[in-house]
Amino acid sequence: MRALPLIPLLLGGWLALPAHAADPADARIATLFNRLAQAEREQDFQGTFVYERNGIFSTHRIWHRVQDGKVIERLLQLDGLPQEVLRVDGKTQCVSGTLVAGVGNTPDSSGRLLDPLKLMSWYDIKTVGETRVAGREVDIVSLKPRDQHRYAFELHLDKDTGLPLKSLLINDKGQLLERFQFTGLNTQAVPTEQELKPSDNCKAVAQVPPQAAEALASWRSDWVPPGFELVKSYVRKDPQTKATVSSLMYDDGLARFSVFLESLDGESVTDTRAQLGPTVAVSRHLTTPKGDMMVTVVGEIPIGTAERIALSMRAQDVQTKQ
Amino acid sequence: MSREALQESLSAVMDNEADELELRRVLSAVDDSETRATWSRYQVARAAMHKELLLPQLDIAAAVSAALADEAAPVKASRGPWRSLGRLAVAASVTVAVLAGVRLYNQDEISGVQLAAQQSAQQGVAVPQVQGPAVLAGYSESSEQATGPMANGVLQGQAGWDNQRLPGYLRQHAQEAALKGTESALPYARAASLENR
Structure with missing residues (x-):
């Protein structure tokens, strides 16, 4: 029943697409997004930005340098823990703090760019004006979802370089869920070797072999919101709980969610819902031929959507037997 | 109304011991300048007894009354x-x-x-x-409420399984996202924010 109202929406989205591409307004969007991608690849910069979700506010420094065609980027949290990340060409070299077991670089992980044509199917993208961010002129681009399964974004792109200087995530009630915003940006001073050098806290990230087949062989989803595609899946063993966890990550080109599946082994648990600013987590108990499982959906999507995704996970055996 | 009765009432109001009748009596007499002067003297005496005497030249009540008189009455x-x-x-x-x-x-x-x-x-x-x-x-979390990873979030259901697992899943999701893309520093900031407790 819930899918019915979606059908015209989906058809509308697809049918509208060719017309959109020809529209001069959309050509402008495409230009803005291409400039953004180009700026990430070619522009040297350093700056300070803030990140805010409900009740939590943090400040960060970013150094970004392009050298011999390679993009080197270092990020450092300026308040509280000195959290740090160093990336070279989209591959994470080192991070401070501990990564969850199994999280690491896979051979296929690489930089991903906003694809305006793909996004236009799921978001109504418009330039809605101009303003200033970090003392610089910016264009405001709004991305409003065409269905109820994702949040709206507002991007502020630097007129001079095309860099994203501000990003807001907004729910269907118009409430702000998170804010990412530069407070200062310098495109003249090229970051030095010293500034790009990670501290001793930054630990190398392991290369993780892909195990997509394993996770995919066991599970499938009856339903994910239209536009979301599987981008990563693997099975890991939790070193603390000794439990085997299958992980699937989906992506619509902008928003992401992960599905975690874990066998319960007779443990009794309650269904759970949690929300931390932009990120929602929904746990659902699922009875499958393989035994009782807990399905947890975590992502930057509305809670109702996460719930539906959790309820739509199926053990693969069911299908092969039928 | 006798002067004495009023003074008694004033005293009671000042000591926060007035009954409703006394309060009404004082309120109806408060516009009278002599009453106000008495009130002011009582305050000085009280302040002196409590060793907190300041110069009681400020008649705030009069200023408030004047301001109210100037203001247009609401419809x-x-x-x-x-x-x-x-x-x-x-x-x-x-x-x-x-x-x-x-x-x-x-x-x-x-x-x-x-x-x-x-x-x-x-x-x-x-x-x-x-x-x-x-x-x-x-929301159910006990002693770790202020510092736990869920401190600023919403967690329904009982403590136990999800308290162990959910923070881990949230981190795994955030870290995967941060490692995955370079489109902006946003996923990194989300992951970093999750570590701030």
Whole structure:
């Protein structure tokens, strides 16, 4: 029943697409997004930005340098823990703090760019004006979802370089869920070797072999919101709980969610819902031929959507037997 | 009304021991300059007894009265219905909050749309979705409340499995996202924010 109202929406989205591409307004969007991608690849910069979700506010420094065609980027949290990340060409070299077991670089992980044509199917993208961010002129681009399964974004792109200087995530009630915003940006001073050098806290990230087949062989989803595609899946063993966890990550080109599946082994648990600013987590108990499982959906999507995704996970055996 | 009775009442009001009748008596006499002078003297005496004497030259009450006299009276007719409506809204939102809390706590079937609707009923201003009282009603974490990874979030259901697993899943998701893309520093910032406790 819930899918019915979606059908015209989906058809509308697809049918509208060719017309959109020809529209001069959309050509402008495409230009803005291409400039953004180009700026990430070619522009040297350093700056300070803030990140805010409900009740939590943090400040960060970013150094970004392009050298011999390679993009080197270092990020450092300026308040509280000195959290740090160093990336070279989209591959994470080192991070401070501990990564969850199994999280690491896979051979296929690489930089991903906003694809305006793909996004236009799921978001109504418009330039809605101009303003200033970090003392610089910016264009405001709004991305409003065409269905109820994702949040709206507002991007502020630097007129001079095309860099994203501000990003807001907004729910269907118009409430702000998170804010990412530069407070200062310098495109003249090229970051030095010293500034790009990670501290001793930054630990190398392991290369993780892909195990997509394993996770995919066991599970499938009856339903994910239209536009979301599987981008990563693997099975890991939790070193603390000794439990085997299958992980699937989906992506619509902008928003992401992960599905975690874990066998319960007779443990009794309650269904759970949690929300931390932009990120929602929904746990659902699922009875499958393989035994009782807990399905947890975590992502930057509305809670109702996460719930539906959790309820739509199926053990693969069911299908092969039928 | 005798001067003496009034003075007794004044004293009672000052000591916060006046009954309703005495309070009314004082209020009706407060415009009288002699009463005000008496009140002022009593305050000085009281302050001296409590060793907190300051120069009591400030007659704030007179200033407030003057300001009130200058101000245009609000239209009374429009006030009545709005006030009662306001009270009704407060009552309704309390009911909604209670209902919502109970429903969430009981882990009923509740869709995101309903949840959002309940929250918006309680909060007229644009604040992050998760701050409504309804969700707090189901929030269950003990001593780690202020510092735990869920401190600023909403966690319904009992402590146990999800308290162990959920933070791990949240981190795994954030870290995967941060490692995955370079489109902006946003996923990194999300992951870093999750580590801030």
